[in-house]
Amino acid sequence: MATEITTQDAQYAWDIVRKICTEVGPGLPGSPQEQERAEMIRKELESHLGAENVSVEEFTLAPDAVYSPVPGVLSMLLAIMLNVSIGRITGISPWVTSIAAVVFSIFTPLLFYLEFILCLEFIDPLFPKRQSINVIGRLHKPGNTDVKHLLMLSGHHDSAWEFTWLRFLGYGFYLLAATYTIGMVTILVMSLIQLMGLLIGNDAVVRAGTLGWVLLVYPIIPSIIFALFLTRGRKGGGIVPGAVNNLSACAVTVAMCRFLVENPAVIPDDTEIRFITFGSEEPFVRGSRRYVKRHLDELKRLDARLLNFEMIAYPMISIITSDMGGVKHSAEMIKSVVSAAERSGVPHRLSRPLTPGGGTDSGPFSQAGLKAVTLIPFNSPKQTIAFYHQKWDTPEVLTIEPLLNVLKLTFEWICNGGE
Secondary structure (H helix, E strand, C coil), X not given: CCCCCCHHHHHHHXXXXXXXXXXXXXXXXXXXXXXXXHHHHHHHHHHHHCHXXXXXXXXXXXXXXXXXXXXXXXXXXXXXXXXXXXXXXXXXXXXXXXXXXXXXXXXXXXXXXXXXXXXXXXXXXXXXXXXXXEEXXXXXXXXXXXXXEEEEEEEECCCCCEEHHXXXXXXXXXXXXXXXXXXXXXXXXXXHHHHHHHHHCCHHHHHHCCCCHHHHHHHHHHHHHHXXXXXXXXXXXXXXXXXXXXXXXXXHHHHHHHXXXXXXXXXXXXXXXXXXXXXXCCCCCHXXXXXXXXXXXXXXXXXXXXXXXXXXXXXXXXXXXEECCCEECCHHHHHHHHHHHHHHCCCEEEECCCCCCCCCCCHHHHHCCCEEEEEECCCCCHHHHHHCCCCCCCHHHCCHHHHHHHHHHHHHHHHCCCC
């Protein structure tokens, strides 16, 4: 029996990804296909741990709230119409249209900040609810029933909506994304200038703050087009297989489970290892947030530590130092992962998040004051353009070396008790 991580362990993880992609395919959050992906992972964990040591936890969410264009675009359109109609609607005071334009122009960036950057469920109550699940497996050294410490490994089993502009424009996606931000700011600034003109009684300032054709052509109309068609493939399980993002992480979690079951002597005394695949991470970490809320007292009591995996597709492992709009990960946790990477001899680096918002499943843990960090072995922007949130995210883009590197690092981290 092998007592060190080998390519066979990485190959086992790769085979899990291929099996799920082949037998189920894509699995959008809250879809029946996401449930099927979770069920396959549950059965795989049960084959190693026994059914009595694997559980599922259901939760409710509104997955469509995150990427729905309606609230943001509607508020932008209302702000635009109110701004340009100042003084042109009989019986309505210019003050009313100007103030209303400011209010609606504030709503769009506020929505973006609260939902996308901070991952809050700001408008979720307005959208239909669906069910998702977290899958949890538990393991400790035989004979050790007095658990005093908890180490967790995790990934997420849902897949993403396809990003339309990445699919068709490649690097043009970044230009449009920047245009959207410029558009939001432009509408707000112009509406504030217009209102300022009314406050000081200066018609020239009012006219300067009233939108004209130049700004409508750019950046405002492109901003609306970007938001309206940001995602595609929203029916059923979607069109993105999610092999890298994020079945690769789920498969590594299961592979580490199998290895530890076969080599229980390496499990630290008085320690439980928990193997979790979260549901509905793509609508901004709903599954991990529900898990933290449900288990917070237990997690604090056991000094829980979470090592979360994302997009295992590149040999160099990025250790993410913050999450969810600037939430800092535990310095102690980061140090322990860096030490494990050094002992295992795998390439690694400290890194900021790949995007300004959205978060990973370690975010809710760190936000709650728990010790957590995410590993992202991913080459951005090259791999982002190639297959991120696109139908090209298939098992064929996965290679053994990144899976092997993450397994080696994780093995060292567990052997040292997460310290």
